[in-house]
Amino acid sequence: MTVLHANERTEFKRSSRTKIREEGLIPAVVYGNNTENKSITVDSKDFIKTIREAGRNGIISLEIGSDKRKVMLYDYQIDPLKSESFVHLDFHVVNFKEEIDVDVSVHVVGDAQGVKDGGVLQQVLHEVSVRTLPNNVPDFIDVDVSELQVNENISIGDLDTSGKYSFNHEEDEVIVSILPPRVEEEIDSGEEQEPGEPERVEGREGSEENKEEA
Template identity: 80%
Template sequence: MTSVLHASERTEFKRSSRRKIRLEGQIPAVVYGNDTENKSISVDGKDFIKTIRESGRNGIIDLEIGSDKRKVMLYDYQVDPLKSLEFVHLDFHVVDFKSEIDVDVTVQVTGDAAGVKDGGVLQQVLHQASVRVLPNDVPETIEVDVTNLQVNETITFGDLDTSGKYKFNHEDDEVIASILPPRQEEEIDSGEQQEPGEPELVEGREKNNNTEEA
């Protein structure tokens, strides 16, 4: 079932106007594509979060702007760098159901790997995969079954069966997951004094901060 999201058309584009919209719980946005008229709009923040949870990141949304109704997908978004869960701008793209699109889909590893049972360590190299697909065939997730994966073995994109519904934008030999051999503990000479260690800085995940248009 397609989710419905109501929007209001924007007619003022000053920075102060966008700030006022956000203070009112709205998110400034644009909708464009598929030979339709570009429109600057705003959507209710809570309604948007609810819609995305229902439809998924790549789901099709019925966007209603008064009497103007368009089937769209969330193409891009911008978040506040200081408040990672606060959206400050959205891009919706009108869907052309006959044309393939490129989307990022979450990779989900399933099964208990045989190599892990033997003491190996499962390493998931990729958590998202880029696929080329028709809008109605976008998968919710890419499931990768690692049940039969042994120590020192890998699963690549060439190993996955897409049933012809979509194509990966990756090389066949690109690794998705592997089983590393058991770690060997290094023997430490008890008579050797160790230098005190300093914790390494943990680098956070970089957010998507595209420049917002006027």
């Protein structure tokens, strides 16, 4: 299990939080499962490394001095101007006997037959909410679209959970579909003229004859 070290935080002024972030640390809080709430700080580089190793919904061994807690990242805030710049974290202590609700990424895999036939793949859900025990949280959910034809879709009810988790969605909620090929509209160039001689041909010919006689 991935280990993340933390230090307890005792200063809560805005200036203190700013100083913490300037030192490369992230202010955070850990709570839940009938344990004492604690305000802490974690090293930003260590945290990013931990999340990459454990996954967004992975279980982390959080060590605050001699206090060790099994936690999951419950919520976080990111600086909107900087990617992967976390400004606050919420850790929730895990109760391994109690189901939890978590968001899990959806990965579309395979080359859809409908796309080969000219259709357009549309992924409606990129994340799904599941309810499960902490040890059964999937890292992601694969949705195989290899056999999907034009005008067909895969919905929540089509997925196999192997009994490890359930979805917090209606069974008919669409995850991915294949739209029919786009049909280009024919451009109308205007009314077609009927075949035949141009109008007033006789008039023009007559005028030419009159010129010759003159």
